Amino acid sequence: MSARSHSRRGASRHTFTYLWQGVVAVILIAAFLMPVYWMITTALKTTADTFAVPPVLIFQPTFDHFRSVYEEGTVAKSLVNSLIVATSATALSVLIGAPAAYVLARFNFRGKSDLWFWIISNRFISPIVVALPFFLIARDLRLLDTHLALILVYLTFGVPLVVWLCVDQFRAIPREVDEAATVDGATIWQVFFRINLPLAMPGIVVSAILAFITAWNELMFALVLTRAEARTAPVEAANFMTGFGIRWGPMMATGTLIVLPVVIFALLVSRNLVRGLTMGAVK
Amino acid sequence: MSRQRVNLPAISLIAPAVIVLLAIGIYPLLFALDISFRQYQLTKQYLGTGYVGFQNYAAVVNDPLFWQSLLRTGQFFLLTVPLQVVLGVLIALFIDGMRWRPLSFLMRVLLVVPIAVTPTVVGLIGRLLFNRDFGFMNYLLSLFNVPPVSWLGEPVPAMLTIALVDIWQWTPFVALVMISGLSMISQDVLESGQLEAGRGWNLFWHVQAPYLLPGLTAVLILRTADILKLFDMVFVLTRGGPGVSTELVSVYIQRVGFRVFDMGVASAQAILLLILCIVLSRGYIRLFYREIEA
Numbered sequence: 001m002s003a004r005s006h007s008r009r010g011a012s013r014h015t016f017t018y019l020w021q022g023v024v025a026v027i028l029i030a031a032f033l034m035p036v037y038w039m040i041t042t043a044l045k046t047t048a049d050t051f052a053v054p055p056v057l058i059f060q061p062t063f064d065h066f067r068s069v070y071e072e073g074t075v076a077k078s079l080v081n082s083l084i085v086a087t088s089a090t091a092l093s094v095l096i097g098a099p100a101a102y103v104l105a106r107f108n109f110r111g112k113s114d115l116w117f118w119i120i121s122n123r124f125i126s127p128i129v130v131a132l133p134f135f136l137i138a139r140d141l142r143l144l145d146t147h148l149a150l151i152l153v154y155l156t157f158g159v160p161l162v163v164w165l166c167v168d169q170f171r172a173i174p175r176e177v178d179e180a181a182t183v184d185g186a187t188i189w190q191v192f193f194r195i196n197l198p199l200a201m202p203g204i205v206v207s208a209i210l211a212f213i214t215a216w217n218e219l220m221f222a223l224v225l226t227r228a229e230a231r232t233a234p235v236e237a238a239n240f241m242t243g244f245g246i247r248w249g250p251m252m253a254t255g256t257l258i259v260l261p262v263v264i265f266a267l268l269v270s271r272n273l274v275r276g277l278t279m280g281a282v283k
Numbered sequence: 284m285s286r287q288r289v290n291l292p293a294i295s296l297i298a299p300a301v302i303v304l305l306a307i308g309i310y311p312l313l314f315a316l317d318i319s320f321r322q323y324q325l326t327k328q329y330l331g332t333g334y335v336g337f338q339n340y341a342a343v344v345n346d347p348l349f350w351q352s353l354l355r356t357g358q359f360f361l362l363t364v365p366l367q368v369v370l371g372v373l374i375a376l377f378i379d380g381m382r383w384r385p386l387s388f389l390m391r392v393l394l395v396v397p398i399a400v401t402p403t404v405v406g407l408i409g410r411l412l413f414n415r416d417f418g419f420m421n422y423l424l425s426l427f428n429v430p431p432v433s434w435l436g437e438p439v440p441a442m443l444t445i446a447l448v449d450i451w452q453w454t455p456f457v458a459l460v461m462i463s464g465l466s467m468i469s470q471d472v473l474e475s476g477q478l479e480a481g482r483g484w485n486l487f488w489h490v491q492a493p494y495l496l497p498g499l500t501a502v503l504i505l506r507t508a509d510i511l512k513l514f515d516m517v518f519v520l521t522r523g524g525p526g527v528s529t530e531l532v533s534v535y536i537q538r539v540g541f542r543v544f545d546m547g548v549a550s551a552q553a554i555l556l557l558i559l560c561i562v563l564s565r566g567y568i569r570l571f572y573r574e575i576e577a
Binding site: 014021022024025028029033036051053095100103107118123124128130131137152153156189192216223224234238240246251266267273277278282 | 290292293296297299301303304307308310311314315318374381382383386390391393394395396398400401402404408410411412416417419422425451456460497498501505508512514515518519522533537540546549550553556557560563564567568570571
């Protein structure tokens with residue numbers, strides 16, 4: 001008898017645990033996703049629904065704001081600019097960063113710790129410190145309001161990020177693989193491009209995605225270095241706050257368009273996001 | 284395990300990174316250092332750009348607004364980070380201890396969302412949620428019969444607004460760091476710990492907490508650095524206002540540089556901030572990359 005009642009009590013305690021944990025989980029998820037949900041629904045609400053007090057939870061969705069944002073063209077143009085800049089900066093960062101990471105993982109040389117220090121310290125330096133000189137240099141080189149200026153500037157965080165995340169990846173590849181290939185007469189270029197690069201691809205893809213997210217989200221450099229032609233999406237979004245009469249619907253539609261791709265990317269690399277943000281100190 | 288000596292082909296692989304480092308990493312810093320000793324007002328070009336010695340630095344040291352912005356940044360840290368740590372640890376313990384593993388996994392994935400949202404857009408969402416007339420926050424308060432708060436119109440509420448938004452965005456980061464600390468604890472250690480310390484607070488303090496310490500150190504240093512860097516969210520949400528009540532240090536320097544256009548003084552401020560950042564990153568490296576630096 002005691003065994004049966006014990007197990008029944010155990011079962012009900014289990015149910016209780018599942019229940020309260022489920023409730024807390026739902027509250028937490030709601031709290032952390034609510035602002036994003038609110039942005040998306042505001043983008044889909046009519047202006048009248050947006051201003052409704054108390055807020056309307058069930059409404060007839062409309063794509064008018066997305067349509068007007070598309071038709072005006074400046075937002076679409078800024079998204080294209082963001083895509084060009086973030087993609088180019090990411091590609092260049094990988095092209096420059098991955099070989100450097102390989103050398104850092106495999107070789108010893110003078111100045112290695114200095115290079116290392118620079119790579120880590122980039123995570124700490126406030127962009128405003130370099131935004132001032134970048135502005136003056138870009139002005140002198142007549143590179144203001146060009147994609148090129150932003151792409152080059154974004155290498156300051158892209159390259160360190162790629163190097164950091166890839167060094168670990170290359171270290172995980174056994175040295176014997178390199179040695180065997182070298183004995184067979186392969187040059188270091190061949191060893192790197194033909195053998196190590198394919199093996200390190202998963203880590204390289206993750207680092208590329210993180211570099212892309214960072215470049216896509218960046219505001220300060222873009223604000224300082226672009227005007228009308230090369231203006232990126234975050235600058236365009238920030239511009240909604242100037243002038244009279246905030247257009248909440250189009251503003252939130254723009255926000256949704258900006259956030260959607262990076263959130264999808266972040267979900268794809270969710271397991272590596274923390275490693276990227278802490279420069280590998282937390283795995 | 285001794286490593287290979289470097290040779291010419293290896294240099295060719297790392298050379299692009301070193302060139303980039305020199306061209307866009309070091310050169311701009313030297314440029315900023317140079318300007319910080321010059322008179323350099325973009326709106327008053329006729330004054331020229333001659334050297335003025337330490338005049339800009341003296342101006343910064345004697346500028347109460349600069350010190351106030353640093354102090355405000357410190358206040359912002361105290362408003363956000365302790366709460367982020369407490370909430371982050373609690374959420375981590377909760378997610379780590381969840382019975383139903385699929386839901387635990389789902390939460391870990393979803394925690395990534397706030398971190399990834401473009402800070403500029405976070406600022407815009409803040410404008411929406413904290414709007415005095417139709418914002419969601421005042422609606423929540425109205426349910427408890429609290430009269431509407433002018434969140435962005437008055438100094439103290441504005442500071443609370445940017446703090447709350449920061450807590451929303453970065454608590455998940457702290458939680459994820461803590462979860463990875465907790466996942467380091469092996470099942471054996473946890474079970475023998477439960478035998479000795481029981482459950483609840485004792486288990487947390489004697490068994491789990493030591494595993495959280497490295498993560499906590501990383502969080503404290505990185506949050507300090509990120510708050511010194513913080514610009515976009517605040518710029519969009521409050522522009523540093525009302526008045527200068529939410530003008531954190533990076534926002535202030537941006538204003539001096541690009542709205543007052545005094546490049547000399549702004550550069551001097553930036554150099555001082557840079558020194559602070561380097562001290563921080565030195566500490567971080569010493570704590571987490573001992574074997575690499577040696």
